[in-house]
Amino acid sequence: MSIQENIARVREQIAAAAKEVGRDPAEITLVGASKMNDAAACREAIAAGIDALGENRVQEMLGKLDEHAYDGAPLHFIGHLQRNKVRQVVGTVALIQSVGSEELLAEIEKQAAKLEMIQDILLEVNIGEEAAKSGFSPDEVFAAAERASGCPHIRVRGLMTIPPVETENGQNFSNFEKVCCLYVDINQKMYDNKLDILSMGMSGDFADAVRAGATMVRVGSAIFGARAYPAANETGRLEA
Numbered sequence: 611m612s613i614q615e616n617i618a619r620v621r622e623q624i625a626a627a628a629k630e631v632g633r634d635p636a637e638i639t640l641v642g643a644s645k646m647n648d649a650a651a652c653r654e655a656i657a658a659g660i661d662a663l664g665e666n667r668v669q670e671m672l673g674k675l676d677e678h679a680y681d682g683a684p685l686h687f688i689g690h691l692q693r694n695k696v697r698q699v700v701g702t703v704a705l706i707q708s709v710g711s712e713e714l715l716a717e718i719e720k721q722a723a724k725l726e727m728i729q730d731i732l733l734e735v736n737i738g739e740e741a742a743k744s745g746f747s748p749d750e751v752f753a754a755a756e757r758a759s760g761c762p763h764i765r766v767r768g769l770m771t772i773p774p775v776e777t778e779n780g781q782n783f784s785n786f787e788k789v790c791c792l793y794v795d796i797n798q799k800m801y802d803n804k805l806d807i808l809s810m811g812m813s814g815d816f817a818d819a820v821r822a823g824a825t826m827v828r829v830g831s832a833i834f835g836a837r838a839y840p841a842a843n844e845t846g847r848l849e850a
């Protein structure tokens with residue numbers, strides 16, 4: 611299957627899941643998670659109409675930027691971001707999806723202020739409260755949203771989550787619902803319903819995420835094929 615055919619199939623599956631719950635498929639953004647795939651693969655996805663591409667390693671992203679891999683589509687950063695790499699990401703990407711600590715918020719604010727720009731971000735929720743994962747716990751995310759709203763060079767667009775790895779299909783549906791509830795609540799109480807992005811769902815579970823309210827899904831292997839690295843690093847978060 612080509613990247614183009616894969617994207618068409620994923621779009622059909624998104625549309626089917628959206629219709630099941632009475633949603634308009636057009637309100638769901640498809641982000642291609644292009645880590646470990648080369649510039650040619652990125653270009654192929656863009657030619658096939660992917661809405662955005664997401665990278666999770668700064669070095670790899672900068673290399674592919676040099677090759678003009680992302681020309682024609684918005685670029686998102688979706689991986690674990692170290693503070694000392696914030697400078698290379700702020701102003702380079704349209705959206706930083708993975709902001710999971712107050713330290714990171716502060717560093718992004720500082721760098722965006724230097725560039726005199728406003729950086730769009732998502733707050734990452736660690737819905738499984740897993741020790742090895744970054745992100746705000748559900749209890750912390752309100753305070754984080756409040757802190758972010760006081761940063762003049764940051765614009766919060768919504769929430770993002772990476773739930774625990776499923777051992778059975780459908781297991782994460784309730785986690786997706788929980789993050790959706792947080793999103794709706796924060797949106798109503800703090801943002802006048804102006805937030806517009808709820809990023810959740812990957813190759814194995816994007817249909818469930820759409821049924822639970824995702825407005826953005828991040829799909830890698832179902833578009834680009836299996837990645838060739840050990841399972842422990844499946845999301846690449848350990849070595850970003």
Ligand SMILES: *Cc1c(COP(=O)(O)O)cnc(C)c1O
Nearest residue numbers: 643688812813828829830831845
């Ligand atoms: C790799 C990755 C994805 C996509 O994972 P697949 O299972 O290949 O679809 C989504 N989100 C993040 C943050 C990732 O690192």
